[in-house]
Amino acid sequence: xxxxxxxxxxxxxxxxxxxxxxxxxxxxxxxxxxxxxxxxxxxxxxxxxxxxxxxxxxxxxxxxxxxxxxxxxxxxxxxxxxxxxxxxxxxxxxxxxxxxxxxxxxxxxxxxxxxxxxxxxxxxxxxxxxxxxxxxxxxxxxxxxxxxxxxxxxxxxxxxxxxxxxxxxxxxxxxxxxxxxxxxxxxxxxxxxxxxxxxxxxxxxxxxxxxxxxxxxxxxxxxxxxxxxxxxxxxxxxxxxxxxxxxxxxxxxxxxxxxxxxxxxxxxxxxxxxxxxxxxxxxx
Numbered sequence: 001x002x003x004x005x006x007x008x009x010x011x012x013x014x015x016x017x018x019x020x021x022x023x024x025x026x027x028x029x030x031x032x033x034x035x036x037x038x039x040x041x042x043x044x045x046x047x048x049x050x051x052x053x054x055x056x057x058x059x060x061x062x063x064x065x066x067x068x069x070x071x072x073x074x075x076x077x078x079x080x081x082x083x084x085x086x087x088x089x090x091x092x093x094x095x096x097x098x099x100x101x102x103x104x105x106x107x108x109x110x111x112x113x114x115x116x117x118x119x120x121x122x123x124x125x126x127x128x129x130x131x132x133x134x135x136x137x138x139x140x141x142x143x144x145x146x147x148x149x150x151x152x153x154x155x156x157x158x159x160x161x162x163x164x165x166x167x168x169x170x171x172x173x174x175x176x177x178x179x180x181x182x183x184x185x186x187x188x189x190x191x192x193x194x195x196x197x198x199x200x201x202x203x204x205x206x207x208x209x210x211x212x213x214x215x216x217x218x219x220x221x222x223x224x225x226x227x228x229x230x231x232x233x234x235x236x237x238x239x240x241x242x243x244x245x246x247x248x249x250x251x252x253x254x255x256x257x258x259x260x261x262x263x264x265x266x267x268x269x270x271x272x273x274x275x276x277x278x279x280x281x282x283x284x
Contacts, residue, residue, distance in 0.1 A: 007034035008178050008210045009057065012071040016049070016056050016234075019064050027052045027065075029234040029280075035178065039204060039211045041221030041242055043256070044231035050214045053231070054180045057212075058097055059087050075177065093123035096171030100183040102163030106155040112166045113139070113151025116173050123174035138169040142199060161192035165199065172203060178210040185220075197224055218245060218256055230256075233280055252279060 016028035028049045033040070042050045056067045057079065072079040077090055091097075099105040107115055113135050120131035139147035142165040155163060164184060171179060181200070185193040201224065204211050215221055221228050225242040230253045238250040248254055251274075258271040 007036045008075060009035040009212070010071060010073045011053075011057070012069060014053065014056060014069040014072060015067075016052050016061065017066045017068070019066065027234055028056065031229075031231070031234075031236045033229055033236060033239070035210045035212050037208050037210050038227065039201075039213055039225040039242075041225035041228040042212060042214045042231060043216065043218055043221055043228055045216060045256075048231040049234040050216075050231055051182050052234075054097070054182050054212060054214055057180065058091055058095060059084075060091075060097075089123075092119060092171070092176070093174045094176050095178045095180065096174070096176040098164075098167050098171050098179060098181040098184045101187045102158075102160065102167045103155060105167060106163065108155050111152050111154055112158065112163075113147075113153075116151075116166070116170045119170050120173050134173060135169075138173045139166070141172075141203070142166070142169045144169075160188050161196060164188065164196050168196075168200060168203065172207070175207070176209065178212070179204065180212045180214070182214045183216070184213075186215075186217075193220075218260060221245070232275075235280065237279060250279075251276065 012032045013030045014028060014032070015026065015030055018025045018027060031053060042053065044050050052061070055061050057072070057074070059067065059079065061067065067080065069080055074090065074095065077086065082090065106112065116135035116138060117128070117131045120126050120134045121128065124131070126134065136147045136151060139150055144150050144162065144165055150158070150162070158166065184200070185196050188196060197220070213221065213225055222242050222245045228240055228242045228245060229236050230238040230248070230250065232252045238248055238253050240248055245253070246257065248257065255271065255273040259273050261270060
C-alpha cells in the first residue's frame, strides 16, 4: 500500500537561471511546493515559469541553464545531485512527461506502436513480444479502437486527439508514479479536449499516481485539478484548492479570473490585467 499523504515530489526554493551574453536571466525565482498522489495545476501566463519548472524537475534544460534549490527531491532521488545516468532511469520510468503537441513529440519515422514498445523495452527490460503485448494493452486502455491497426500507423497518419492518446499511452506504459503534463490539450478542439481530460483523469486516479498539470486555462484547472499553484514572473504567488479559485485572494489571481468571459455574468468589456512590481518582493 502506498502512503497517499506522502509527497512524491518536494521542491524548496527552486531557481532556474540562464546565463546569456547580456548577463544572467532568472526564469524561476525560488518556488517551493509539493506534489503527492493528486492532481496539481500550475497556472500562469506565458513566460511565468510554468514549463521551466517542469523541465527543471526532469533536468531537461540546456547547458546554459543553472538549476539551484535548497531541496529538489523525488521519492528517494535527489534530483539536483543525481548523475545523468541516474536521471535516465527516472525520466520515462518513474516520471513521465506529456507535451503539448504530439506532432512534435513523436518520432516521425517510427510507427506509433513501435515507439510505445521501445519505451517498454527500455524501461522495463521486457522481451520484444512482451513489450508488444503491453503496448497493445496500453492502446486499448487509452480507448483506441482496433489497437493492432493503430499500432502500425505513423504520427502523421493519426489525428491530434489520437496522437495525444498515444502520447499518454507511451508515458504510462512504464507505470511511472508522477506525470508532468505541459499544456497537453491546448492543441485540441473543445470536444476532444474533454475526452482526453476524462481519459487522463481515469488513468491517474485508477493508478494512484501524481499529476503536475501545467496550463494557462483557469477553468480547466478548476474542474480537473485538486490544487492550483499560481505563478507570476517565475514565482508562486498563491496556492489554493482548485475548486476554491473564485475565492483567491492574490490580486494577480483575481486579475486572471476577472479577465475571463463568463456565461453567468456577461460584461461588455473584460478587465485588463494590471501588474504590480511589489508582487515580486512579496512571498506567499
